[in-house]
Amino acid sequence: MMKEEQWAPVVVMLISSVAMGSVNALAKKALDVGVNHMIFGAYRMLISALILVPFSYIWERKTRPRLTLMLLCEHFISGLLGASLMQFFFLLGLSYTSATVSMALVSMLSAITFTLALILRIENTQNLKSKAGVLKLLGTLICIIGAMFLTFYKGPQISNPHSHPEALHNNNNYTLHKNGHDQSNKWLLGCLYLIIGTVLLSLWMLFQGKLTVKYPCNKYSSTCLMSVFAAFQCAILSLYKSREVEAWIIEDKFVIFVILYAGIVGQAMSTVVTSWSIKMTGAVFVSTFTPISLISATLFDFLILHSPLYLGSILGSVVTITGLYVFLWGKKSEIDQSVLKTLTPSKFCQNVENEDHMTINVNNTKLPI
Template identity: 70%
Template sequence: MGEDMRGMRVIEEWSPIIVMVTSNIAMGSVNALVKKALDGGVNHMVVGAYRMAISAFILAPFAYVLERKTRPELSFRLMFDHFISGLLGASLMQFFFLLGLSYTSATVSCALVSMLPAITFALALLFRTENVKNLKTKAGVLKVIGTLICISGGLFLTFYKGPQISNPHSHEATLHHNHDQEKTKNWLLGCLFLFIGTTLLSLWMLFQGTLNIKYPCKYSSTCLMSIFAAFQCALLSLYKGRDVQDWIIHDKFVILVIIYAGVVGQAMSTVAVAWGIKKVGAVFASTFAPVTLIAATLFDFLILHTPLYLGSILGSVVAVMGLYVFLWGKKKETEASSTTMSPPMDNENQTINNNNHNDSRSPV
């Protein structure tokens, strides 16, 4: 019985980590593929709108079958909350993120997303969802250090390219291709758009933490968010052009990318992240962003055959080190909270019991 309980505790402790790692790996592959599709000139918000519509279509049956008996009644406030959730976590986030992705690269976009823990942590302190007093403890210091290391890894990967360590035969062609691309792209503007998109994603994660309490149905909530976001993306697509032909996609690769992004990158990943936030909180869930960075780098290299540079390897290693330091701090925080709450009670009860025992044995 004890072993079964211990096994259940281990599963409960590690399942959020496994889910968050898996979802971030999926997001890394999605970013790399979407970048490839955007290079073909497709309207980035058309991709976003189709992606949201596919997500809603996939999740609707799950929401109906699995949550029809437990789903709270939808009020106007809850509908408005899901509208805001769609703006922060989908339409506006994708507007800036995909625009920045089209100006930069999948690796750079994911490198800036690796700043998500720091931004979420700072916003959590600003909105007082994270206790400032905890920063003075050893666990708090480790969390801050881990966050700073994550940022350093992302910035290092972004601004230090280093020598090429793979695909030596395609190096010359790649350099020529990159030289032509750099003439048409505003790199700094792209990084700014990516930063805005990451900040919106941080706000969504914090907002999702409160929405999970009001509406604890992950499939229905993500489905509603996707429906609102699909219409929002369609309106935002007017920014780039109003040609109906933009919505007619003939390229089979782009169609497959949109389907993959809708099913894996939006429906499955958003449900997983929402579940992870409910289990471990927004700040802890955001620390897995560097996994997206590593996945995008490896996916670019192994599947899309883009060159791999020393800066990508070193930056990824530093980001993972930061993630482990943060997890170490989070573990210390959990141990400290459990130690301060349960053992003193046990000691106090033991003292009372001992006193009672002594009193019963002493003469009257």
């Protein structure tokens, strides 16, 4: 029984990570069709809210605290940081780059969150002098180098160009040069948008940490509220690109399938599964599965959707994953040190109590006459 309990979070997170990689790859393909990325986001958040309503009502109606104006405002901010604005930049960046690059930059989430925690004084700067602090700082720097690779070095295409018709261009030299220049600009801009989206997601995680204290044990209700606010926010943000009602009418069956899949699997289920896994095993354990999403997105993008694969994406992904695990190594060392500090005083107190007990027993012992 214990073995099943230990393996359950591992299996669940593996399935969730593979699913998230496929969601990004499919979303990239849907955006290439030409759908407004914020209309895509609005539908995704709306589906997530509809899926979570019955769960939050049935399982959390008795434990849910009374909603105040302040709590509603905080969930509005949560939706803005973790869903609408994040999706605005992330999906826009995804449309200019690839699923592989998007997941590689998301792999920097732990390092970016750590950096922001230092800037906002949430993380103690004195901890940087310890072994754990040095490893976390080193991991963050390696992640940044990996992001630089992904952003500024696209590199040659290492997959077979003939298997990717969309990668082929006109034979005219001027057209090739012009298209290549435009593609490079879009790639840089896309990476910048993805980094902004990841920073917003990091800010959401820091904000959510405080919100869960005020709204505990209500992951379904909280995610549902966030999704409702985010759906309206995405709808408003979609106006920057198109104000026509026809843009909301989606007839492409593939795009409809991707929106449903992204809303159910990529938003509702993944949020709930991640929350459950964090509760069971901790955030450090859950964050180690980020590279699985990256590998899943790369394989799904390349093998199923036949998108071109570039050397810069592979090198940048490897460097980013290396930085992530160095950072997690430091995080594990930090947790081990905290546990050791917690246990040491307890053992000392226990020893003192035992010594006192022995002294009393010695004093109360009567010598035989």
